[in-house]
Amino acid sequence: MAMTDQAPGKMGISDEVAIEIRNMNKWYGTFHVLRDIDLTVQRGERIVICGPSGSGKSTLIRCINALEEHQKGTITVDGTLLSSDLKNIDTIRSEVGMCFQHFNLFPHLTILENCTLAPIWVRKIPKREAEETAMHFLKKVKIPEQADKYPGQLSGGQQQRVAIARSLCMRPRIMLFDEPTSALDPEMIKEVLDTMIELAEEGMTMLCVTHEMGFARQVANRVIFMDAGQIVEQNEPEEFFNNPKSDRTKLFLSQILGH
Amino acid sequence: MSDTHAQSVAFVRETELPPAPPPVTETGAIKWVRENLFSGWFNTLLTVVAFYFVARILFFVFPWFFNGVWDAASIRECRDVLGGATGACFAVLVDRWDHLLFGFKYPPDGYWRIVVAFILLLGAAAPALFSKLPRRLLLFTALYPFVAYWLIWGGSLWLPMTILGIIIATGLVFRAVSSQIPVNMRQMVAAAIGMICGVGLSYLLFIGAKELVFIANSIGTASLGTSFAYGVFWLLAIFTFVFFIPMGMFVGYAIYNSYEDGGLVSVVTALLFIYAALVYLLAPIASGLNAVIPIELQAVASRDLGGFMLNMILGTVCVSLSLPLGIVLALGRQSNMPLIKGVCVVFIEFIRGVPLITLLFVANVMLAYFMPPESNFDLILRVIIMITMFSAAYIAEVIRGGLAALPKGQYEAADSLGLDYARSMRLIILPQALKISIPGIVNVAVGLFKDTTLVSIISMFDLVGMIRGPIQNSTEWISVYWEVYGFGAMLFFIVCYSISQYSQWLERQLQTDHR
Ligand SMILES: Nc1ncnc2c1ncn2[C@@H]1O[C@H](COP(=O)(O)OP(=O)(O)OP(=O)(O)O)[C@@H](O)[C@H]1O
Ligand SMILES: [Mg+2]
Numbered sequence: 035m036a037m038t039d040q041a042p043g044k045m046g047i048s049d050e051v052a053i054e055i056r057n058m059n060k061w062y063g064t065f066h067v068l069r070d071i072d073l074t075v076q077r078g079e080r081i082v083i084c085g086p087s088g089s090g091k092s093t094l095i096r097c098i099n100a101l102e103e104h105q106k107g108t109i110t111v112d113g114t115l116l117s118s119d120l121k122n123i124d125t126i127r128s129e130v131g132m133c134f135q136h137f138n139l140f141p142h143l144t145i146l147e148n149c150t151l152a153p154i155w156v157r158k159i160p161k162r163e164a165e166e167t168a169m170h171f172l173k174k175v176k177i178p179e180q181a182d183k184y185p186g187q188l189s190g191g192q193q194q195r196v197a198i199a200r201s202l203c204m205r206p207r208i209m210l211f212d213e214p215t216s217a218l219d220p221e222m223i224k225e226v227l228d229t230m231i232e233l234a235e236e237g238m239t240m241l242c243v244t245h246e247m248g249f250a251r252q253v254a255n256r257v258i259f260m261d262a263g264q265i266v267e268q269n270e271p272e273e274f275f276n277n278p279k280s281d282r283t284k285l286f287l288s289q290i291l292g293h
Numbered sequence: 294m295s296d297t298h299a300q301s302v303a304f305v306r307e308t309e310l311p312p313a314p315p316p317v318t319e320t321g322a323i324k325w326v327r328e329n330l331f332s333g334w335f336n337t338l339l340t341v342v343a344f345y346f347v348a349r350i351l352f353f354v355f356p357w358f359f360n361g362v363w364d365a366a367s368i369r370e371c372r373d374v375l376g377g378a379t380g381a382c383f384a385v386l387v388d389r390w391d392h393l394l395f396g397f398k399y400p401p402d403g404y405w406r407i408v409v410a411f412i413l414l415l416g417a418a419a420p421a422l423f424s425k426l427p428r429r430l431l432l433f434t435a436l437y438p439f440v441a442y443w444l445i446w447g448g449s450l451w452l453p454m455t456i457l458g459i460i461i462a463t464g465l466v467f468r469a470v471s472s473q474i475p476v477n478m479r480q481m482v483a484a485a486i487g488m489i490c491g492v493g494l495s496y497l498l499f500i501g502a503k504e505l506v507f508i509a510n511s512i513g514t515a516s517l518g519t520s521f522a523y524g525v526f527w528l529l530a531i532f533t534f535v536f537f538i539p540m541g542m543f544v545g546y547a548i549y550n551s552y553e554d555g556g557l558v559s560v561v562t563a564l565l566f567i568y569a570a571l572v573y574l575l576a577p578i579a580s581g582l583n584a585v586i587p588i589e590l591q592a593v594a595s596r597d598l599g600g601f602m603l604n605m606i607l608g609t610v611c612v613s614l615s616l617p618l619g620i621v622l623a624l625g626r627q628s629n630m631p632l633i634k635g636v637c638v639v640f641i642e643f644i645r646g647v648p649l650i651t652l653l654f655v656a657n658v659m660l661a662y663f664m665p666p667e668s669n670f671d672l673i674l675r676v677i678i679m680i681t682m683f684s685a686a687y688i689a690e691v692i693r694g695g696l697a698a699l700p701k702g703q704y705e706a707a708d709s710l711g712l713d714y715a716r717s718m719r720l721i722i723l724p725q726a727l728k729i730s731i732p733g734i735v736n737v738a739v740g741l742f743k744d745t746t747l748v749s750i751i752s753m754f755d756l757v758g759m760i761r762g763p764i765q766n767s768t769e770w771i772s773v774y775w776e777v778y779g780f781g782a783m784l785f786f787i788v789c790y791s792i793s794q795y796s797q798w799l800e801r802q803l804q805t806d807h808r
Contacts, residue, residue: 101705120713128711138706142724142805151720152710184805204710 050077051110052208052239053098058107060093067093068104069263077207080240082250082271085260086286091243094260095210098241099130112207128156131201135213137193139185145172145196146181149203157204164203171199175229191222195229202233209233211242245290251275259283357381367769385773386780389764393780396599396754397763400591403447407602410444413437414609422795445598445606447590451582455575463567595673599754601784606673607755608742608788611680615741616734618681619688620727624718626693637689644686650747652679657751676748684741691733695726728803735796739789756781 053075060068067090075081083091096102098109100116100123109116111126140148149168153159159167172178175195177188185193194214201209211230215223227249234240234253244250250257250271257274259267259282267274267283275291278284330340360380364387365371371382386393395407417437420430439453583589598606625637644652656675699722707717727734749758760777764770770777 099709101708124711124713127709130709132709134702134706136700136702138700138702140703140706140721140725142728142803152712155716155720156711186805200710 051075052077052079052112053241054108054110055098056108056110058097058104058109060090060097060102060104060106067263068097071107071265073258073265075208075239075241077239078237079255080234080238080253081242081256081258082254083241083243083258083260084245084247084250084286084290085266089260090263091260092212095132095212095241095243098210099127099132101132124156128152128204129206130208130210131204131206132210133194133197133201133212133214135217137185137190137197137217139193139197139200141185144182144184145177145188148185148196149200152200152204168199168203171202172196174202174232175199176225189222190218191225194218194222194226198226198229198233208239208241211240211244213243213245215244215246247275247291259286261286353379363387368771368773369769381776382773383776385764385770385776389770389777392600392759392763393756393777394600395602396597396759398597398599398754399593399602403591403593406444406447406590410441411605413440413444422799443590445602446593446595448592449579449583450588450590451579451586452575455579455582456571458578459567459570459575462570595671598673600759601756601781603748603753603755604742604745604785605788607677607680607745607748610677611684611741611745612738614677614681615683615685615688615737618685619692619734620723622685622689623692623696626689627696640682641686641689644682645690649680649683649744650750652683653747653751655679672753676751676753680741680745684737687737687740688734691730691737692726694733695728695730696722698729699725728800731796731800731803735792739792742789742792743785756784 051074053073055071055073058068058071059066071094083094085091093102097104098111098116103118104116112129114122114126114129116122116126139145140151143151146165146168149172150161150164153164153167154161157164169178169181172181175198177192177195177199180188180192180196185196188196198214214230215226218226223246227246230240230242230249231253240253242249242254254271256268257271258265259274259278259280261282267278267280269277269279274283275287278287329336331337357379358381360375360378361383362371362374362380363383365374365382365384366388368382368385371380371384375382391401391404395404399407414437417434420426420428421434436457439457442453443450622637622641625633626641628634628637653676656679657672703721703725704717707721712720746755746757748755749761752758754762760781764777765773
């Protein structure tokens, strides 16, 4: 992948806080998955989260849109405090888009219906308008011609791009990605990453769990390294890759960049 | 066009040779027979044996069928006509077809009403079964139960129409309530409704408790057994008194707590409205309208329904009621709320653990005890409730299987788009779960339809009851057996086979994965 030389600047990042996580803890039964997580994300920031398997990366970003419940600490998204109040949860979810490793498209609906469903039923947008928006975003992810097919007829890369378009149709202010490329073949990885890069260039606030280090260097403002449920290290990508501070990070980077 | 257009080539064939037919041993029937029936000594042997048995059966059935006597007044006359030869006595069908189809007490000049109701049933079912038809036709489907009720049971048309009117009015009340109450008023409205509900619930259960006391007193304490029953009924009555008043308050409190949405408030207001309207308005309005414009058909009592018509009524009503009830039970069983989950689990497990015949006996005998003496809680209604509960429990388990088969990612994707519970179920989860469950649901539906013949045991004259009772006990047709049961089997087969064919067609229609 072609790498731009310019270091990711602070451009497009406002002082406004998009996500604020304070002292958040989570347990699965007695298993302490997330420990004292503190994280503030500014609007427009692009954050890449990496770390060994089982370190709690997925759990962390799933807590942000309440797919998982946290037991201690606070999460504030867009000024709304995440509590057990269902109203708040639905508000936050409709503001936060999410892409999954396994796409999770709705197989019984066409691509277009996948994209228009939430706008119509959650945002109450008229069908026509929702379809126009959907076509706009499908063009953006470069598959408008697939609109009338079913997800089962598309390749993995196409499906993931539809999933991104589906999230974008809700016009989210924040996008979460959980290993969007790790179920894909190499050629397909590129097409999905290109879509994500384009999104980043438009100033979307993004939190992305990925092991695509090229992507991290190119678009991230900040890379976060997690291990055993803790944030071990966070830094700007250049510093992070060239000058890792902790031993754990060095070990991880040597393993992942070593081959 | 010339035959040889390329001068430089000596010969070019312009037309393709037609393919020659393969040798006789390689084509069609003969090839098939050789490959499938006589491919080895063992297959040849099986073929011969099978042919022998098929032939034996046909040699018996054909003369039996074609010698059949269609015109006779009794089985004796049939035998005289046949004079010892094998032959069926189809005269019984000619003589009693109406009893087999409509029961022996339905007024014969009302048969057309059943036929019309049946034809309309086909029209009403079509838009529900085939999604390609215009959606507006569903309006007719919604109207159909009222029309069919009037056609089958007769009486004044204004009765079902008033009920329909009340239901529509309830819908309007629901909409009005859910959108009109100002937010700051909702809390008070909810509190008031909660109170009314609490009182109403307690009141209803007071009646129940009084009934229990009444039963207990009527049983008395003559013997050990009855005094035991006496004690049980008194305990139940006391339990009702002391338990359900707090329960009423609890319901009120629950409604009070959920005021924010207005959702539950509007549902309860609408339910209260429909209850009040049915109790206080139905009879005066219906009879008033009938006095002004009398539109009446001869009334037929439920007891007088019978024949295959009864099976069809029970089958269609119970299947169409038990599907939604089964969905609700299946979702309830998956609920995170222990109370709802518990109720659903107990209901399903209890109903599934009891034979249908027991439930029918309960409907026939037991429920009558619990009703105030002069109330006429229709027997058919009781049977419908029991069969519906029975098949709903099975359908719920089938659907639960479908729900469990969906990957967790589907729930998460729906959640992450901000769809609330009701919408994610309706739009994402249920369409997929139901699609997976189609074969199982159809299995239950076909079984249920055939099980409607069990009502013959509680002395209702459905098709089987009709055959076993009035027909085989009559002096004319005393030992007719194959003809009537064959006819019944044919009717059931037609319906069940159509259901099965429909479900297979539907599965193909809904297949979206590999097209
Ligand atoms: N539903 C669950 N119940 C119990 N433990 C769980 C559950 N989900 C995850 N875990 C555990 O929590 C830990 C963190 O899981 P998580 O999925 O967040 O890891 P991850 O960093 O995303 O790993 P990967 O890179 O493999 O996706 C793991 O040890 C996992 O075994
Ligand atoms: Mg993960």
